[in-house]
Amino acid sequence: MAMLTFASLSLFRSVLLVVLCLCCTGDARFKGFRRFVDRSEAIQQHTARTGPKVEDHWFTQRLDHFNGADSRVWKQRYFINDTFYRPGGPVFLMIGGEGPANPAWMQYGSWLTYAEKLGALCFLLEHRFYGNSHPTEDLSTANLHFLSSRQALADLAHFRSVVAATQGLTNSRWVAFGGSYPGSLAAWLRLKYPHLVHAAIATSAPIHATVNFPEYLEVVRRSLASHSPECPLLVKQATDTLSQKLKDPLTYSNITKDFQLCSPLQLDSLMDSAHFLESLAGNFMDVVQYNEDNRAFEGVVGTNITMKVLCGVMADASLGGVYERYAAVARLMLHTFSLRCLDARYASYLQDMANTSWSGAGAAGGRQWVYQTCTEFGFYQSTDSPNQPFTGFPLPYHLKQCYDIFNMSAAELDVEAAVKDTNEYYGGYGLRTSRVVFPNGSIDPWHALSVTLDLSEQLPAIFIKGTAHCANMYPARAEDLPQLALARDHVFLLLQQWLKE
Ligand SMILES: *[C@@H]1O[C@H](CO)[C@@H](O)[C@H](O)[C@H]1NC(C)=O
Numbered sequence: 306m307a308m309l310t311f312a313s314l315s316l317f318r319s320v321l322l323v324v325l326c327l328c329c330t331g332d333a334r335f336k337g338f339r340r341f342v343d344r345s346e347a348i349q350q351h352t353a354r355t356g357p358k359v360e361d362h363w364f365t366q367r368l369d370h371f372n373g374a375d376s377r378v379w380k381q382r383y384f385i386n387d388t389f390y391r392p393g394g395p396v397f398l399m400i401g402g403e404g405p406a407n408p409a410w411m412q413y414g415s416w417l418t419y420a421e422k423l424g425a426l427c428f429l430l431e432h433r434f435y436g437n438s439h440p441t442e443d444l445s446t447a448n449l450h451f452l453s454s455r456q457a458l459a460d461l462a463h464f465r466s467v468v469a470a471t472q473g474l475t476n477s478r479w480v481a482f483g484g485s486y487p488g489s490l491a492a493w494l495r496l497k498y499p500h501l502v503h504a505a506i507a508t509s510a511p512i513h514a515t516v517n518f519p520e521y522l523e524v525v526r527r528s529l530a531s532h533s534p535e536c537p538l539l540v541k542q543a544t545d546t547l548s549q550k551l552k553d554p555l556t557y558s559n560i561t562k563d564f565q566l567c568s569p570l571q572l573d574s575l576m577d578s579a580h581f582l583e584s585l586a587g588n589f590m591d592v593v594q595y596n597e598d599n600r601a602f603e604g605v606v607g608t609n610i611t612m613k614v615l616c617g618v619m620a621d622a623s624l625g626g627v628y629e630r631y632a633a634v635a636r637l638m639l640h641t642f643s644l645r646c647l648d649a650r651y652a653s654y655l656q657d658m659a660n661t662s663w664s665g666a667g668a669a670g671g672r673q674w675v676y677q678t679c680t681e682f683g684f685y686q687s688t689d690s691p692n693q694p695f696t697g698f699p700l701p702y703h704l705k706q707c708y709d710i711f712n713m714s715a716a717e718l719d720v721e722a723a724v725k726d727t728n729e730y731y732g733g734y735g736l737r738t739s740r741v742v743f744p745n746g747s748i749d750p751w752h753a754l755s756v757t758l759d760l761s762e763q764l765p766a767i768f769i770k771g772t773a774h775c776a777n778m779y780p781a782r783a784e785d786l787p788q789l790a791l792a793r794d795h796v797f798l799l800l801q802q803w804l805k806e
């Protein structure tokens with residue numbers, strides 16, 4: 306999807322508002338990536354214009370891997386790049402995540418550099434329920450029961466087994482790659498299917514599930530502060546001022562104008578104000594998560610909004626007080642994405658997210674990913690920590706969405722228990738496996754749930770000071786930080802060593 310997508314307001318809403326998405330090899334455009342043209346998207350645009358077309362391939366997959374009495378099947382999309390393959394070489398399996406699989410990965414990225422050196426055959430398998438991989442006729446809550454990381458891993462295992470058998474790759478060493486949630490899947494694939502997958506590169510992988518994830522905004526604070534110490538303080542003053550104003554309905558018409566809202570601000574419930582405040586905080590969350598990694602790529606215009614730009618606006622007294630500067634940030638983001646106005650109504654968001662159609666606004670990945678957070682991971686980026694600059698979207702706001710969007714009751718859905726189960730199943734920080742490397746970026750808020758210190762000799766961490774989400778997966782650039790280049794080399798050396806074992 307190109308930049309034009311952002312002109313659609315209804316998509317923008319869901320893009321804007323789903324709280325959690327991570328996304329590197331999935332490329333969803335909601336929460337986390339929402340309004341962003343991240344680098345992989347810039348690359349995709351570039352590829353679409355200039356590169357050879359990457360062909361879709363389809364693989365027959367079982368709907369339910371855990372019920373022998375259910376023989377329903379569906380077609381899963383995948384891509385191939387065999388340019389570098391040398392018979393006897395390894396097979397690289399890139400794992401798709403919580404959004405459409407991006408074919409640009411078949412032409413760009415550090416994994417292809419490794420593939421070239423090692424003579425690897427490359428596959429990218431799209432995640433079930435995202436992109437064009439539709440296991441069911443719609444996204445009803447009943448059908449989403451077949452959406453889980455466990456089913457996704459079983460898809461990967463089945464794909465690995467069948468492709469190996471039919472293409473003479475049974476004796477090849479398979480290596481899993483993924484960034485963000487797919488990074489976790491890469492580690493877990495090695496953990497659960499060690500006989501099928503020899504090693505894994507788990508970039509920016511949140512391997513510990515947690516209902517509440519207030520640390521995310523703590524890292525946002527630290528990252529902003531590393532740019533300029535007063536930046537998070539100014540943001541805090543601004544959000545405090547705004548929350549005060551929200552208590553007085555007389556201020557609403559000014560707020561509507563200042564933040565360029567699509568309709569007059571109306572706050573009927575705590576969900577409304579939480580949603581509005583979260584939308585605005587999202588401007589900072591996105592920029593921190595992807596900071597410099599979404600800059601222009603080979604002439605493709607990415608966004609030029611970085612932490613430095615946002616902190617610059619927050620420090621600009623010529624714009625007025627902190628409240629005015631915070632509003633200026635919001636307008637700058639709208640302008641950057643060519644949007645006329647901001648629709649921050651919870652009801653609009655809910656309407657998009659509750660739509661079960663594959664052509665609905667939530668189907669770009671938002672609805673599916675929220676389902677996975679409600680039933681597996683949590684990861685709710687709440688304002689519950691005092692050590693962060695935002696206010697107004699506590700854990701209950703996030704949890705209520707699970708019940709509102711999927712029309713379930715607390716008796717039907719116990720998020721706490723589901724998340725506990727996930728850590729029991731995979732091991733959380735205590736996962737026991739081998740030949741998995743965990744690169745993480747110091748300014749990426751997701752590193753708080755990843756492995757940042759070696760778990761063992763066989764489970765090394767690579768911590769990249771100064772980089773954001775998934776930086777090491779993108780193609781190398783002359784202006785990359787030296788530690789980022791070293792991290793890419795480090796991953797290559799590990800690969801080389803592990804493939805000999
Ligand atoms: C595979 O990747 C290489 C390196 O980026 C690229 O030149 C080639 O066109 C790709 N092949 C396919 C089939 O996409």
Ligand SMILES: *[C@@H]1O[C@H](CO)[C@@H](O)[C@H](O)[C@H]1NC(C)=O
Nearest residue numbers: 553554555556557558559560
């Ligand atoms: C709304 O903004 C105007 C112009 O900045 C200001 O004079 C007025 O006091 C504001 N109204 C309220 C209720 O804050």
Ligand SMILES: *[C@@H]1O[C@H](CO)[C@@H](O)[C@H](O)[C@H]1NC(C)=O
Nearest residue numbers: 606608609610611614615641
């Ligand atoms: C970003 O790029 C746009 C278009 O080139 C330009 O108008 C704008 O001033 C730039 N913004 C910043 C903060 O550099």
Ligand SMILES: *[C@@H]1O[C@H](CO)[C@@H](O)[C@H](O)[C@H]1NC(C)=O
Nearest residue numbers: 656660661662663664665666
């Ligand atoms: C869901 O979205 C589709 C596509 O935008 C639309 O045609 C349909 O009316 C929506 N359904 C509901 C219940 O809103």
Ligand SMILES: *[C@@H]1O[C@H](CO)[C@@H](O)[C@H](O)[C@H]1NC(C)=O
Nearest residue numbers: 446659709710711712713714
């Ligand atoms: C939500 O669930 C209730 C009870 O299970 C049902 O009566 C109602 O029709 C459902 N609402 C929607 C919008 O599906």
Ligand SMILES: CC(=O)N[C@H]1CO[C@H](CO)[C@@H](O)[C@@H]1O
Nearest residue numbers: 745752757758759766767768
């Ligand atoms: C091994 C390594 O470099 N680990 C780093 C990962 O990230 C944390 C910060 O969260 C650093 O403190 C570690 O040194």
